[in-house]
Amino acid sequence: MARIFRRNLIFKEVFSISSNIQWFPGHMAKALHQFQNNVHLADIIFELVDARCPYSSINPEIRKIGRGKPHLLILTKADLADTEMTQSWVRWFRLHGYAATSVDSKNNLTSNQITKIAQQILKSKINSDHAKGIANKTIRAICVGVPNVGKSTLLNQIIKRRAAQVGNRPGITKGQQWLKSSRNLELLDTPGILWPRFQNESIAYKLALTGAIKDNLYPKDDVALFAIDFFRNHAEQNLAKRYRLTGDDLKLSRVDLLMKITKNAGMLQDFNRGSMRIILDARRGKLGNFTLDELSIAKSGLDNDN
Template sequence: MTIQWFPGHMAKAKREVTEKLKFVDIVFELVDARLPLSSRNPLLDQILQQKPRLVILNKADLADPEQTQKWQNYFENQGFAALALNALENQGTKKIVAKAKTVLAAKFAKDKARGIKPRAIRAMVIGIPNVGKSTLMNRLVGKKIAQTGNKPGVTKGQQWLRSGSELELLDTPGILWPKFEDAEIGKKLALTGAIKDQLLHLDDIALYGLDFFTRYYPGRIAKRYHLTLADEELPLPELLMLITEKRGFRDDYDRGSELVVVEIRQSKLGPFTLDRYEEAGAFYESRSN
């Protein structure tokens, strides 16, 4: 299955981000804590270059905490400041300004030496769709200004928002890259809701999700759907049909697929991390050393 999604407003946003970089001190790059690598846009490294950056692992409440800590360490070892938080419940957001001040300490000291008066930090908030950018900004500002929605593609334009006296935020639309060279990345993004469901075959995504949980979190499927551990060893299509029947959908395979995908997204099967540090992060870290 090949997934491609690059609406026109995203191409425009890429150009605007490039143009607006000179107006900000730091970039807040949001990633989904459930897939910290796969939810990073590789185009951003080209666009942002040496601009100071804070990587924010949002939705940490939905992710495997052990994996989240490993990924936070990974980003810091790559030279980025990093924070894990849950913007929806406003957990950890108060640490952002302090972390940004640490990143920009050298710049502030240089400005002070030149006689430049202190001012609010100007930050650009950026990330792929549905990582919680608008939710985070609303928490920082303290009221609902940025439009939010539990679906990709809600934010369409750019706007400045003020967060107290210490922070000014520049919102940007979510930017996906034109083509996913790795089909598995597309499936991961689809399973967590970063791509519109209308563009997907939900049965493929459901099967991918079931396969992931049987391999990395054995027993959770059985517990959620009142199955046996032996049932988890069934061929995936049979397992999905069994879940469909158990939920009273008879042979409505499509409805069963939707149920599995939605419940995984809602963490009904428990917190999880699709990007396994041991498989991806350790590999990339070893290559950079």
């Protein structure tokens, strides 16, 4: 693998994050197994995906395990994503037969709203129950998503109390618990779950940049360089404004640009800190709203993708 050397720091010119990350620890395998054991208890799956990478954060293992089970995709953190892209992704999912909606921190999804969405998806089952004399049966939904997708925050909004731990790091939800949302809806909370193998490096970079992978599990410079490439191509002025970059700076190689950003941030040659600054700035919206997934990466459906 080609490498370039700068001031005693080694940067990979061609980098491979997927070979350097162990993102599927034992507790995650256990959580996936628990999901497999519990999914039959639910009427519907609520899968939360990050609106900044809505396609890449869909867990293919969940789709395999829950095949045939009614499924709602909820795009979270829409206030941090590109608004038009979020709307386009919701339309794409619906066009291809997948129920989908988006939420953000400003427009909370209420218990009544989510109940109505679930009732619409389960309309045939509810009508069948009514024909059998079963009315107003409580809908049970199992909630799943990648780590740090905002699942606990959303659940707390829906049930209007802090029943689920809230944090800004993956792994905060440790157990599985049923939560009473309303008279007609119960939710089974689950820990964040990734899958054993990412199909390409791009997925790994996107999940790392948006916080689904713990920060101690990947090389910071690799992800920062990925972020530099993305923002230079899609939001160059935001990058320049945030880090006081000139037009000439923006023409530098990504490695030299990382060094320049680190220096401008007052971190001298601490490139690990400089890399983490870029990653955190992206997550917190300091570089503007963004969506890493282009519609062009989607195929005709989800069953064989990711």
